[in-house]
Amino acid sequence: MKLDNRSSKLLEELMSNPSVTSKDIEQKFGLTRRQLGYSITKINEWLLTHKLPEIQRTRKGFFIIDESVFVTFSKGETLRQEDASVLSEQQRMYVILMMLLSKDDLSLIHFTSELKVSKNTILSDLKQSQQFIADYHVTIRYTRKDGYVLKGEEFQIRKLLLHVLDKFLRLKNGADLLSRLVDIKADDLREVTHRIESVEKKLNLKFTDERMATMPYSLILVIRRIKKGNLIRAFYIKYEELSDTKQYRATEEILYDFQDIPMEERLFITLYLLTTNVYWSEFLTEEAIPNLIEALDDMLRLFERRAVISIQDREQLLNKLLLHVKPAYYRIKYQLTEFSDGPQTVSQEFMELHHLVKKSTEPLAELIGMPIPENETTYLTMLIGGWLSKQGDSIKEKTKAIVVCPKGISVSRLMYSQLKELFPEFIFLDTLSVREFYHYPFAYDLVFSPIALETDKKLFISSSFMEREEKTRLRKQVMLEIQGYIASDLDAEEILTIVKKHAVISNEAELTKDLYRYLHRDDADAIRKQKGNEPAMTLADFITEETITLRDSASSWEAALKVGAAPLIRKGSIDRSYVDAMVGEVEKDPYIVIGPNLAIPHATPEDGVNEVSMSLLRLKKGVAFTEEYSIQLIFIIAALDKKKHLKALMQLMKLAGNTADQKALIEATDKEAILDIIRKYAND
Template sequence: MPLSERDNKILDELIRNPGITSMLLEQKHSLTRRQLGYSINKINDWLMSKNLPSIERTRKGHFMIDQAVFTKLGAEDETAPMETAVLTSDQRMRFMIIMLLSSEDELSLHHFTSELDVSKNTALKDLKEAQKFLDDYTLSIRYSRKYGYLLEGREFQIRKLLMTITYQIMFMHDGEKRLKELASIDDREVAEYHDRIENVENKLNLKFTDEKLETMPYVLILILRRIEKGHAINLFSIEYEELSHTKEYQATEEIFCNAEAIPMEERLFITLHLLTTNVYSTEFQAEEDVIPNLMPAIDNMLRLFEKSACIYLQDRNQLLDKLLQHVKPAYYRIKYQLSDTISPQDLLSHEFKELHHLVKRSIKPLADLIGSRIPDNEITYITMLIGGWMKRHGESIEKKIKAIVVCPQGVSVSRLMFNELSELFPEIVFLDSLSVREFLKYELNYDIVFAPTFLETDKKLFIAKAFLGYEERQRLRKQVMLELHGYLPHDLNVEELMAIIRSHASIENESGLAEDLQWYVNRDDDLSIHQTPDRKTVNLDQLITPGTISLQNNADSWEEAVRVSAQPLIESSVITPAYVEAMLYYSREDPYIVIGPNMAIPHASPEDGVNEIGMSLLRLRKGVKFSTDYNIHLIIVIAAADKHQHLHALMQLMKLAGSEKDRNRMIYATSAEEIHDIIQSYSTD
């Protein structure tokens, strides 16, 4: 989150005069205790995102500032307020947009040149830049001789733009003053709405962030202005039943108690604006205010993150409460497409960019609850919350070993390697599984690479086959540990650890704790290299049955072969016809589905049309051409219902693919039962 002008002034004051007290700082800058407290929290979040220590306050109101803050900010002078009155093209562009949003008169080019003190050519150039900005909102600027310059597009998108631009202008240098001038907003009107919103805060038992409290009067005034001019909100999927019972809906009624009749759609939209507004604190979270299943979704997201980042977060319940406070308004922003279009990723430090990547990989429980993809800017804010929490508790992934898996054999095989190696090395942060082409463009920092073939890299490279037997796993683990640490870590006895813990603490769930400890320390044990016990595993012979095996001598084309192979799965409704088209598309894009000299595994993503897990096999005695390099005799269609359930069977299939003798036996088999017998011999481990 960027620092506002007020935050910058406070930080600048603290850097220049670290001996100042809270009371003097409040008096000098005309601040309330609440405003100063909020700004200090904002400054600390910003410092942490820059990998700098936070500023602490003593009980007597003095400030404790680490020398690193003086060194960094004193040298760069990043926080010096802008003194120049010359507007940048970016500022002029935003001022033009607010004029288009708020003007009650017809706008000509002269209005822009006189208000912004620029030439006609500059104004026309700025209007073109404004149009580029509006493209993200699917809005356009149109000029007519009769009405001048106008904004065109859905009113919902215009309102979304209005909220974003108002917020951005308010936190420019002298932004509030320019906003009042450009939109002809009266001080008394602002003060009246400010008072109404503060009264609403008390009724809602919450405190809006100061920046939202400052911005909301302007947003509400401009929205009412558009309503009065007849710009009605278009019908959109706001659910009345979801919003009408909320305290925010009651607040809307209170804020506009003296206004003329406002249509229900407008009341719901303004309620939505209040619901999507971040809060600084809440006195309590009433049960009826909690979105059903939101806390479990956040909890599951955090568990996935902890596993990906190889950490155990301290004071986890407090972090969950903090995330809930942030995610509740984010839930409504995402569900009703009111998130900002601009991502603040450039505010992330290098380490936070790695955290952002891991949070993004863990966000699925939240996306599933909302029923929508989580925008990257919302993920960035969640990253900053988690990252700031980790910093406060001395947690970091900076010193952890980070790895990537590079595999040229397609998505499923790459994912298989990623899962296997993640289980084998629980102390290593695995960032991604990549194709060779993705690897060549990869931007995140990593320390080691796992791949089945040699790669040109200046990092440590470990060659690992796509399918590893038990002894190969142990050998690889020892090789990696010796290379990274110069020694093999001693095995730890879980029972001894349990005895030590019992002597110092009460254990509510001994079996659960023992299981977690076993997973963490016994990395050479079977538990650390197999799928988790509660995950259902399916053997290869359960998926490829005589009923899903087809026998032909040849096929006219690769496309025909894939369609024939997939037909048993379509007939049994395991997949839809759309899944076949997706497989053909991906096989054209990615030739790495070939897993053996005569064997290929076309597949697509679960969302492309998979109803349940399944596999089917087509045997072509004469084979079919797949690119100029391969003649394929065995085509196995894989329908994965999720990212995990099919992996055990895929491991067995990879082992079969490595046997030239058994591949040839399948090619020359005379019946589906004969092929299934061969498959069964690989389905016992």
Template sequence: MVLSDRDKRILNDLISNPSITSMALEEKHVLTRRQLGYSFTKINEWLKINSLPAIERTRKGQFVIDQAIFSKLNSSYEGAVSSAIFTEEQRVQLIILMLLSSEEELSLNHFTIELEVSKNTILNDMKQAQVFLDDYDLAIRYSRKHGYLIEGNEFQIRKLLIHITHQVLQMSNGKNRLEDLSGIQNDLLDEFKRRIEKVENKLNLKFTDEKLVTMPYILILMLRRIQKGYEINSFSIRYEELSDTKEYQATEEILYDFNEITVTERLFITLHLLTTNVYWSEYINEEAIPNLVPAINDMLRQFEKSACIYLQERNQLLDKLLQHLQPAYYRIKYHLTDTINFQGSLSKEFKELHHLVKRSIGPLAELIGDDIPESETTYITMLIGGWMNRQGESIEEKIKAVVVCPQGVSVSKLMFNELKELFPEFVFLDSLSVREFLDYKLDYDIVFSPTQLETEKKLFISKVFLGQDERYRLRKQVMLAIHGYIPNDINVDHVVDIIKKHSAIKNEKALIEDLEQYFNRDDDSAVVRQNATQREIDLDELIVPDNITLRDSIGSWEEAIRISAEPLIKKGKILPEYVHAMIHHSLDDPYIVIGSNIAIPHAAPEDGVKEVGMTLLRLKEGVQYGPDYTINLIFVIAAEDKKQHIHALMQLMNLAGSEEDTNKIINASSIEEVHEIIKYYSSDRS
């Protein structure tokens, strides 16, 4: 009998991890208890046919495996029994390894003999191997003269070689399989291990154990291809970026007795060293990749804000992330990212953390100039999550909220940001359309929406834009519903009495002062306080005629922001650095687009705002913003705080909702004509 692929995978799991439980197998392979039982019966029947003892299962779902099974299936001798438990996926990987590493021409017989399956099975596996190679833009070709070969760009073939070597080494008895199929001899392997140790000494670091095992095989197979004439001719590596590195100099420890290794090949091997993870380094060179440390720091700041936590000893965490992200920088930039397979099901909290990390990863992606692959964000999440566990932090107990708005992406994001400011202690997971909300997978506690929704969670109806009184009422309503009290209505004396029951107080007076200062602080993270005396500013009071500029066209988006902001600089309401901050933030913030041709660039008050102000730049022909937008109306917003401009912004949103009036502004012939339209919207029309 022949085991199915599912049965083979389960048997391989049992051999490689005997302590695995029935429940873990069910979760990993998405099986019911009955399905696992059926596979277990088939496995024991197969073991009996091959003269091996059955695997027993205890009442607690654990397994008892006879040593004879390990001896037979994990021995260096690969007979019919061990080959019979290859899954299709494993056969595909081994076929690709043979195509990449063989020193002789390969025929169909080579594959059938090595894998001990029929020709029809191999032909089917070849088709699956081609599907795998499609992702690398490579092809399997056959000719009578040269047999089976992989053809295509050599850079892509090297990427494939690195990946497949890693995958085969993860198999049960993978080292022996790799050495047998590739013909790598032990003495050559030992020699390259010594050379890699010299590289470690030269660079004052230690590669991870996994990389230390993999690197000799990869280097031997790469050099074998070079010697056979398969060389990388050109690829998008910047010579200046790699040639000055210590890793480039360290390649001499590997290549000293290899003649005629081209500069391009030496650069590729340098890149392989740079992309290899280390677990220890004598030094961390912050200058090796300019601006990497600020990018990591910005990423952590965004994560802290999204997760509503404060990371303790963050400099140590930053160093830990830097150690991982230095090699990851090169992996991502040159598309050499390893595929990391995480076993088992991920916890609910990890999924939420991962979601928040992905939302915070922007500064790193901007620095590298490419999207961050899932495997890298997952590993970053593990590092940050482990750090949080160490300091006792968790988002599990925090209130998690989503914002559901049917009025389009831009309006939804504005509502999302407003509510984040109003409830800084909540973790806001996403702003969603109604359709997205119906299929949302992450767990949440409360929903904010301007419309009624069907949900079992707490739903709070909120307008898109809230006045000061409305903000106060909404916060009070939410806090009473969730906690049964409003956080600033806390009796400090009562809190002190509770503390006395459980601990000794050294200085009660100082404790009371600190608690009162904390509970009654009047900043952005405290409860919103009602302020009836602050007058709301209308749109036409901010966008006065002096703040309106009419142009037919502008050369670039950056120039458009500078010209639009000039009136505020001349009046001393903003500093020049505020303009730079607006340009920087707009590079990765498409949510400043609030209509088909309207944008509201802005930055934080601390970036250089002296006094509240708004301007308008009208462009008849429009200016390109990113790949998707042509902008005709640019409203620069400068606010002293996070509330002062809200009333005028609400009026601006009403204007943005009228295609007729925005078109009138775009085609206006005078500033006075534009200001009349703005005056029309400078009263409550919502």
């Protein structure tokens, strides 16, 4: 580790004048209290890398420096400063962009003079800069009159400014270089820093050190652009969305002596404050983001179910998440996610955890109205992963499984649901097609599939739909091989005896019943009630006289789908686009045939599903599906979620396994005869 220029000078000052006070150093070097604290932290980190004691500060502002530090430097130890004279190609690009963002009338001579490189090198750097800013829809233009300038919407240029500034300040001696390059005076920095610290007091929070190091420069440069007439003219944030926030009132205080700042610019600065990460806040409330705490709580519950983990001290973790997600909410909503602190990638150790966290962010994405970006979920992963480590939990120690099913989305989900219920102690990462399986990037221990697969992991062959006997056999087989015992050997009474030794039981009879139900659960447990205690729907709920169509034949598979889907279109349950999507799914998903004469065509909810629904087309003469299959019973499925239709699908799978009942359906002379058979499965 090397010290930056400012920290090196401060350490040299302390070595030569150990009786100096904090106030003396602040005045001599033109630093704020926050800047001095930041440099002392850097110095202490540097000392620790050299196995030297840290420098302490007293309440009165004096410094306590261990004798070993003086001894080390008296022996000739030098402070290795970072060399800022030689910049890489990427670093030169940041210098060029910062000049373009803050200066006018720029020519090649200005760039070559600043960077001490040739014109050809600058032209190459300008080309690279153009490629870098393309994502912001900003371009570099040259005219004889104006020289090199940036062209694009001002909001996009501001985003670019904040991004480049963050990168620039990470350069060697970046703060000193920036101050010289764009002429930022120490007094101006102190004044803006003082205003931001006043805002911290007003808002009862503390911004992170990384953000605090960049915020004064950001505000100075943004205000300069405003004064030069580079204004955000069409702002897509409504005044009402931000004007009630504390940050808006804080913006007014920061700009109290700037009378000519337009409303759009005040909203932009408010948004900047709202998107800035904080590491502490006295008041953690939802404020202008209704239902945020509920969404975070739902996210945690989804994660707990997927990771088979119970989070301890849940409220404390929720507070930590809220502290991060409040600014993240505005970053995501207004596409400013480049400016979040924290890691941009997940370490190998957290890959599977990150996958589970990403799959659990649905409530948060629904609240914001768009998917959670990778860099934001990465930070969520680190927060949750650190919390689990603190409580002594790790998903690495848990058995992780995947489900590989070649029979289409609905059957795969049913198989996944059954296995997850059958093995609640396992983490089920995903349900995959065979092609996805051979390129799956995450670590796992077990594979469940109805077909044989090439794998070096433990593979268990299981049916897409399992009866009670097969479930019992499979659980015994898996637990015996994985853990050396058979789960069904567990006895509720014995478990209760152990629990009573270590806990006070308020209702022994009810606990015994719950333990027994859990250890001896059957198929009915696989169908859970929906949110709000809404019962799962049966086959008879979906297949009614209104949704049954009887025909002798159909001219083609496509024609059969149109006829079979017609009742659902009439009801408004699906759009016509859903039928087209089902036709297109045939090539992608040839496994919708689940019985000799029975198929369950379906597409995705996004293809035009308005409500969960099913219909039945009965053909006396089968329609060709492929060269192998002629289909007479077509159950069209339109699902909105992964759960509501599962019970009906399980009953349909049972029907697919009963040849006699299929034949009775095909030979039925009226709809009532069909409904009698459907009710039999619905009541089973």
